Amino acid sequence: MGELQEAIDHIQLIEHCRQAAAVLFWEAKTGTGIGRKRQYAKVQGTLTKKVIELQTDPRFGRLLQNLLQRDLDEVHRKQFEFHLKNYQYLSSLPVEEFQQFSQKKAAAYSHWASAKRLKDFKLVEKDLADLIETQKRFAYLNNKHEAPYNQLLDRYEPGIHTEKIDCLFKNIKDTTIKLLDRIQKAPVQPDSSFFRRPFPLEKQEQLAHQLLTAIGYRMDAGKLAPTLHPFSSGIHPDDARLAVKYAENDVKSAALMTLHEGGHSLYNQNISKELVDTGLAVYTSMGLHESQAIFWEKMIGKHKGFWKQHFHFFQKLMPEVYSHISLDQFYFSLCEVKPSLIRYEADDITYPLHVIIRYEIEKDLFADKLKVSDLPEVWNVKYRNYLGIVPQNDCEGVLQDVHWYFGLFGYFPSYLIGFIYAAQLREAMIKDMPNFDVLAQEDLSAILKWKTKHIYQYGKLKTSKEILKDLSINEINEKPLLTYLTQKYEDIYRL
């Protein structure tokens, strides 16, 4: 067997194990039966370990290096480069310490869950400090010449480092804080109490199905299930699954979350099938992935035209509540701006501030400017300063998101980078299709087609930078986002 075939087969083996692990992850996180879920979490762990073993096989590393000396077609070159990068990073880490890290993450996760229940950060403080030290050390081992935090940022959005982010986020912070102040002083505010009226869970699930179908999600190439922490999982373009959380008194969150995870899933479903089993049939960067979730959630799911077409979903499922509500009332309430403590339930204006707070804290932690023990205090001060509200306890505050307690640092900024990209890409789309507002109401398939053509199909074949460049976007830029938010919310709140 030639080297080329050997590498392709090895990559296929990695990919099959990864896909199986993803299916088992789904089994562990959805459905019923605590015993089953626990067992599948174990099986998933075994498969993930296998994936890493295969990715760090020295013979595979040599093979990739040899092959990359040759003339290769684009798909082969890109997939070998991708796997070599993985190989090099993972091989730079000490095996034993890396395995311990998995155990540390699992322990921290479980301590975080208890700490959250008991609303006491102290219970997980030591784990967190340890995870941060380990990540710093791994970054140092991988590359002595680049700041650890930049290396972490690189994993989620390659090439966008603190210098750039500082500048982007500063402008966004200034503008959104001012805009928030104007909105809060606006004379007319929505009455959103109807959104909190009980909406049976089965009907919310029906609503989720209807919304997903409306945006073009193919139900026969995925799955939808209820869960505690929403997620989407791009196992394969023919199996892009999503799990959503429903709460009886919060149908608004469920609808928007469905569109958010649905946006991720539209990306996952529309990657070219030719990339299956190469390792390239996944989103290109976390920032770009997030941009698509945000686009379908906020730029379609909060587009008035979309609801002109689809408000009847609510009215048919719950006529006793929604037949008394006008489209204008519904839409105003859907877009309500109101500072709140929980990031993933935040409105469009305060959402960036939630992300910026996390970014500032992460950056200071990795620059040794902040002690882990001071986190809850720093968190609360920032919430008061930027949003004017203060968590009553650690559960509503520093413990709300799992990321840090699972060793994920440098991830949060991609939520806001995604928002910035979403606005830039929206502008690019409007240049091609000036009738965007009509399409958002009448023909979402044209929008999905554009997205697929310019973004989704490529998977990891293009970097996010290349995707932007091919749409004549030379660089990440926060202005389109700020224009978009200002115009939209000045209009909604009649400022």
Next chain:
Amino acid sequence: MGELQEAIDHIQLIEHCRQAAAVLFWEAKTGTGIGRKRQYAKVQGTLTKKVIELQTDPRFGRLLQNLLQRDLDEVHRKQFEFHLKNYQYLSSLPVEEFQQFSQKKAAAYSHWASAKRLKDFKLVEKDLADLIETQKRFAYLNNKHEAPYNQLLDRYEPGIHTEKIDCLFKNIKDTTIKLLDRIQKAPVQPDSSFFRRPFPLEKQEQLAHQLLTAIGYRMDAGKLAPTLHPFSSGIHPDDARLAVKYAENDVKSAALMTLHEGGHSLYNQNISKELVDTGLAVYTSMGLHESQAIFWEKMIGKHKGFWKQHFHFFQKLMPEVYSHISLDQFYFSLCEVKPSLIRYEADDITYPLHVIIRYEIEKDLFADKLKVSDLPEVWNVKYRNYLGIVPQNDCEGVLQDVHWYFGLFGYFPSYLIGFIYAAQLREAMIKDMPNFDVLAQEDLSAILKWKTKHIYQYGKLKTSKEILKDLSINEINEKPLLTYLTQKYEDIYRL
């Protein structure tokens, strides 16, 4: 790490890959989306290959041999013995030929599907001949001193070979053919046309849920899905899944099949969880597994007391049909005896004959007394002689079951061995619980408890022979089955 731990870890790895493969098999066989199903069949293939690689690792073989020299507790001894047996069998086969065999099976399976569609045995004749030759050769390589067909039988019901089976099946054939004749001449025959009235598929699925819950299947430790070829899958005691086929004009088949696969699943669900990840948390033999499917399908699902309690399921789901039917009519039609061409839809009296035909043919094929090309003719002659009916084409005849075309020989007899065991175990249960008939109506949980205590919990920790012995059943014996069938059907048909 000590050898003991090393072996346990290796076995756990095998088991996790097996469980993952089983989940992927489920994904490949149920649900929608042809692309997804095809991909998961590939991933399952990869995982299964991995399982075999792990099972035949020479280091693992040596480890097991060393460990079995030691004093071990029962669970360790049994699991090492089980894996060593697997190891020895698989290692006796030439690696390359064994891999080719997998490909041959896949090819034969696909040719079988076309042949069945086109009703032409010729299209798969060569594949079948090749699979038979390969199985003969593998058996020879594994053990020169035992007839190949006996070796194959051994895989499904250890220790029960042709000599024994000839004797058991001959008596069953004689008795059932005579009984069938008397039944066909009985003056009163049921009118079962109501079973063929349209019964919407969603309602059949609800019925399946209700029946499964009635027999004690825990819905939170399994899954039920529609499929084309019914099966059950014991991935883990907390995840015993089953897939059932529904046809609008055949609710009777769906109900009985649900109870059949449900019986398998009750076994799978009630294996001791202490055996998880040892390789022993599965049914002990195919014959015993089948006996439990048959018990719940035929000895509970065709028990009048059971339907006294549960006939209202039909009446509530389809009052327009079943409110006009009396329990007596329903029960008589459910137990109707009528020769038909398809094995898995057969009644209790002709079912053994379907199995015996397949057994006689297999035996002759492996003894070189029958040419593959003569199969359709021989099949049809036997159907005429034993059942008095003749298939109109190969699809209804020799092509109906997939087993042979997937290389499975020696498997069919376990269906009838299972029926024999079911009757023997029923007698043992009645000795312990003489109020069996009352329990079948009023307290199935007592029956499930007995089954779990004496059979299910042990998984592969006891052989079927040991399980029978501990219930004072010294040997397999067809008489309880014949007594059971004769009494029951003389009563039903008032002979």
